Amino acid sequence: MHQVISACRSCGTGGLRPILSLGETPLADALVDPARLDQPEASYPLEVAFCAACSLVQLKQTVSPETLFTQDYPYYSSFSDTLVSHARRNAERLITDEGLDQQSLVVELASNDGYLLRHFAAQGVPVLGIDPAEGPARAAQEAGIPTLRAFFDRELAACLLAEGKRAEVVLANNVLAHVPDLNGFVAGIGMLLAGSGVAVIEAPYVRDLIDRCEFDTIYHEHLCYFSVTALNRLFARHGLVLSRVEHYPLHGGSLRLFVRPGGEPDDTVRRYLAEEAEHGLDEVGYYRDFAARVEQVKHDLLALLGKLKASGARIAAYGAAAKGATLLNYVGIGSETLDYVVDRNVHKQGRFMPGVRLPIADPARLVADQPDYVLLLAWNFADEILAQQQAYLRAGGRFVVPVPEPAVLERSYP
Numbered sequence: 297m298h299q300v301i302s303a304c305r306s307c308g309t310g311g312l313r314p315i316l317s318l319g320e321t322p323l324a325d326a327l328v329d330p331a332r333l334d335q336p337e338a339s340y341p342l343e344v345a346f347c348a349a350c351s352l353v354q355l356k357q358t359v360s361p362e363t364l365f366t367q368d369y370p371y372y373s374s375f376s377d378t379l380v381s382h383a384r385r386n387a388e389r390l391i392t393d394e395g396l397d398q399q400s401l402v403v404e405l406a407s408n409d410g411y412l413l414r415h416f417a418a419q420g421v422p423v424l425g426i427d428p429a430e431g432p433a434r435a436a437q438e439a440g441i442p443t444l445r446a447f448f449d450r451e452l453a454a455c456l457l458a459e460g461k462r463a464e465v466v467l468a469n470n471v472l473a474h475v476p477d478l479n480g481f482v483a484g485i486g487m488l489l490a491g492s493g494v495a496v497i498e499a500p501y502v503r504d505l506i507d508r509c510e511f512d513t514i515y516h517e518h519l520c521y522f523s524v525t526a527l528n529r530l531f532a533r534h535g536l537v538l539s540r541v542e543h544y545p546l547h548g549g550s551l552r553l554f555v556r557p558g559g560e561p562d563d564t565v566r567r568y569l570a571e572e573a574e575h576g577l578d579e580v581g582y583y584r585d586f587a588a589r590v591e592q593v594k595h596d597l598l599a600l601l602g603k604l605k606a607s608g609a610r611i612a613a614y615g616a617a618a619k620g621a622t623l624l625n626y627v628g629i630g631s632e633t634l635d636y637v638v639d640r641n642v643h644k645q646g647r648f649m650p651g652v653r654l655p656i657a658d659p660a661r662l663v664a665d666q667p668d669y670v671l672l673l674a675w676n677f678a679d680e681i682l683a684q685q686q687a688y689l690r691a692g693g694r695f696v697v698p699v700p701e702p703a704v705l706e707r708s709y710p
């Protein structure tokens with residue numbers, strides 16, 4: 297089930313300008329069970345467009361959330377050391393900066409397996425997780441994190457308010473870009489926030505996507521690609537103030553946004569808005585050569601892998617996440633080139649990558665099997681993965697990164 301939008305997801309203006317088409321691809325998180333290998337998979341067009349009125353970069357297609365977030369949604373945040381330590385540091389900082397205590401309430405939207413909320417709970421701060429995915433929500437509850445299994449929107453916010461709940465902190469990490477009803481979601485945050493509260497929202501930054509050609513972060517689950525300019529307009533529409541912006545390297549470049557019911561933006565907000573205007577992120581011209589650069593990465597990656605293969609090399613890949621599925625399906629890399637994909641997430645092992653149908657194995661297989669090269673699909677966790685794969689590297693293995701330019705990584709020993 298999918299729909300094609302005719303107006304901007306944020307401001308509702310028509311006449312969206314197309315900037316990139318990745319063709320038809322299967323759903324990037326829909327790993328294939330061995331029992332279903334003989335059945336066809338649905339695939340959907342994947343097209344990116346720009347709204348000249350509010351500067352939002354967005355997908356033209358919306359696959360329904362019921363189709364996307366099935367019962368066996370395989371993403372568990374706790375499988376990444378980088379995410380777990382990022383979460384702990386952020387929680388400790390918010391507890392101090394916002395003066396949170398036993399009287400406070402921290403609500404997290406898309407709370408996954410509770411990997412972030414457990415750091416607040418450990419300090420005695422009451423928490424509530426909200427997540428529609430059954431597996432991760434159950435894992436959170438088993439870990440003692442109260443979790444509502446639901447999609448967050450205006451109506452759910454109204455229900456929580458009716459129960460007398462107001463949040464000093466609302467957390468929304470890597471979910472805003474996934475929400476079909478962007479305005480309903482932001483309005484709900486505004487309703488749930490206490491007068492002195494703050495929403496801390498993390499989302500990938502469109503400037504990093506474009507400048508570093510991170511086209512594999514584009515997939516059906518990921519509907520919007522935000523600039524500070526577009527976000528500032530979105531929050532203002534709901535009477536909220538974007539009060540602070542931080543930029544950090546997670547997931548190829550992400551924004552952390554502090555949003556409050558009142559007050560004034562600080563210098564960071566003014567600086568980002570000025571820089572974006574200077575670089576033209578609010579005009580379609582900035583996005584014009586992106587499609588040609590994506591095409592070039594495809595061409596160069598096929599040439600590099602083809603050369604390695606012709607020399608008799610065996611090649612595997614690391615990272616059975618959505619961006620890996622996007623890359624393999626768009627570039628057209630399957631079992632003719634790669635033997636298998638490895639991933640630490642045990643829920644993914646034994647299943648197959650969507651579309652290209654490559655088997656997913658335990659990363660221990662890299663050392664046992666010692667392929668000559670490993671294509672690093674999860675390049676956003678490169679440091680973590682290279683540190684874990686010292687045995688593979690010492691035995692002569694090499695990693696290949698696909699973006700911003702396909703390349704064989706120099707060996708490094710931390």
Ligand SMILES: [Zn+2]
Nearest residue numbers: 304307347350
């Ligand atoms: Zn718009």
